Amino acid sequence: MSENNVIITIARQFGAGGNRVGRIISKELGIPLYDKELIIRASKESGYSEELFHQLDEQNTHSFLYSLAMGSYLMGHHISGSVELPLNERLFIIQAEVVKKIASEGPCVFVGRCADYILRDDFNITSVFLHADIKDRMDYVSKAYELKTEKAKDRINKVDRQRSGYYNYFAHDQWLDMLHYDLTINTSSVGIEKSAEFIKDFALAKANK
DSSP: OOOTTOEEEEEEOTTSOHHHHHHHHHHHHTOOEESTHHHHHHHHHHOOOHHHHHHHTTOOTTOHHHHHHHHHHHTTSOOOSOSSSOHHHHHHHHHHHHHHHHHHHSOEEEESTTHHHHHTTTSOOEEEEEEOOHHHHHHHHHHHTTOOHHHHHHHHHHHHHHHHHHHHHHHSSOTTOGGGOSEEEEHHHHOHHHHHHHHHHHHHHHHTO
């Protein structure tokens, strides 16, 4: 089979292994992965700073604190372009255009950032949602970020709320509605490497059917 048509999008709970799974698939298929890398490219192609995209990155854009943070950040920065749309929406449109451009260039893996929603109408993608048992997620986050158990749980809940709010706002849909995805996998049950292998085989079969 050929990987020439493979485009995989991975939505994920925090600590469920989205980036780890994506990097295994990327390495085995020899195709690029875009997680934080997407921010770098969007910054380069738009002229906006990476810092500004990081302010937006999968944040709950309805929150009052988000609005305050963005307002404070912009006080010292000149932002060009249309003022008709809120800044967060302008940045999302830029990022969405970059996602489509990358997908048109060839096979790749996207982690998060509404890529499944952005690409679903124009590309033959394999969309995946990864989840995991809370204990396994807490163990991973605690070790990866050097946090105590309860702090790890708080971090998980906060990031998941942000990702959910981001997706629900821009995709006008529910992040946890599993009907949006081709595959949903519990990485606690399957493991990181086996999850990557299953997704890879499924995506190859779908792309070449």
